[in-house]
Amino acid sequence: MTLSDDDVRHVARLARLDLSDEAVEQLRSQLADILAYAEQVGEVATADVPPMRHPFGLRNVMREDLAGESLPRDEAISAAPEAEDGRFRVPRIVEAEQ
């Protein structure tokens, strides 16, 4: 299994991860090694085997959909790097029109 620098940069973009050139170089060979190891799962015949969704087939346990106590808004945003008027503040999301 081989990966190019561009493969690594593409995956980093998907993962929203800034990587230095050095890190790209290092990850290129490490990811190839790790994925080659993990690809051993392909040796197992699994044609009739369902993928495991949960160890014991337990379904999500949902409570009744009733309003209950929850964190007050001030507390919920208390750890935000930037907040304003009870909301999370972020940089521009949509590029400005030319």
Added chain:
Amino acid sequence: MIDLVTRSALELRDLVAAGEVSAVDVATAHLERIHATDERVGAFLRTLDDEALAHAADIDRRRAAGEDLGMLAGVPLAVKDLLCTRGVETTAGSRILADYRPPYDATAVIHAREADAVIIGKTNMDEFAMGSSCENSAFFPTRNPWDLGRVPGGSSGGSAAAVAAFQAPLALGTDTGGSIRQPASLCGLVGVKPTYGLVSRYGLIAFASSLDQIGPFARTVVDAAELLTVIARPDPRDSTSIPKPPPNLLAGLDDGADGLRVGVVAEFFGDGLEAGVRTRVTEAVERLAGLGADVVEVSLPHAPYGLPAYYLIAPSECSSNLARYDGVRYGLREEGATSAAMMAATRGAGFGTEVKRRLMIGTYALSAGYYDAYYAQAQRVRTLIARDFDAVFANCDVIVGPTAPTAAFPLGAKTDDPLAMYLNDIYSVPASLAGIPAMNLPVGLDDDGLPVGLQLMAPMLDEPVMLRVARALEAAVGFATTPRGPEALEAPAAA
């Protein structure tokens, strides 16, 4: 003067309940031990002296007033920094959460506090629980109290080191692929990964949600069973919490191993198992036979595919779970002209090398065109591993093997070789994938004087039989959980 730090959790609870020592004395003794030793061990990211002493004083006041006390009243407890503690920094061992103070407590923390366990600090760990040596902490490495030049294992290495160094009799850790059992093995402790869903994951910072479980570290099986009893209960705030009362973990603990059938996993004794580990584990199995257990060899034919499957499943789930660290709601934020640039800059600066590696593996495995070959195939293999366990448990009460392939290794020995580090979990991952309970029991020392652990595994929710066999073997082995040797932390004076 009784040296309180050498006492078991149960002894401390009974001493406090009888009024022979105060909870404040117990907390003070442990905090002093931490302050005297932790510069060398590095088990704690922070101690909670004021909070602990205030809780202890409240326990003493309530005892004096004749009020009911919790089942761990006055017992110091160390908590892995992956569990949220309201208003107290909770970092997950990461720079990206270096200043994070959660607005709520993890359910397991609430239960422990309601049982009057006294939380004395938050312990170091591999960043986001990714690692097997505690060297991936963004802050500092933790050292093994048995030999300060060696790692304590990971990712719950701080919790393990704290209990091994007599800084606390009990600790909470988390186990995704071995993160309680492997450090317990390397530090000579009892460490239990419960059945998936037995302990609520609410407030546990997520790594791989289909695998993560909270569990106890202790120096005795009974202490571990007590702490697990406190935290094991259904929780409406965790949709994967098992919605029925937990099994009684204490009732049959002393019933022995006589007449039980114990399977020894053939696949766990192949290449890569250190000779010293093999010797002690084989002796422990012979002791089980001596206790009247019917010992048979069993096979988990798909177990060798467990680690490859794990290294697709866990990174895939972590790449999804860690998407939340986006510089918006909590944690670090680096500047960027747009939100996307801000997020990439924040994550690039905030995550360490191993976390980035796993995010990249997981993102790749889940990306277009690879899902079926990687994640879905790994989940099919997972089904086969679970079926292997089912087949063996049709004829066995518990199964055993080594917990980890080696004893504690020197710091730095595996940091440049990710795959070599991953192999630490080769025997612990299959039980994680199947969701069944598994634990480490220390069974002796190798020729270097380092602890060796036996892994015990049981069917879903059959923690009682697993703990019962461990308790019987513990008594027969007589393992003394006292670090010693020239490089070891000096042991506290005996009682």
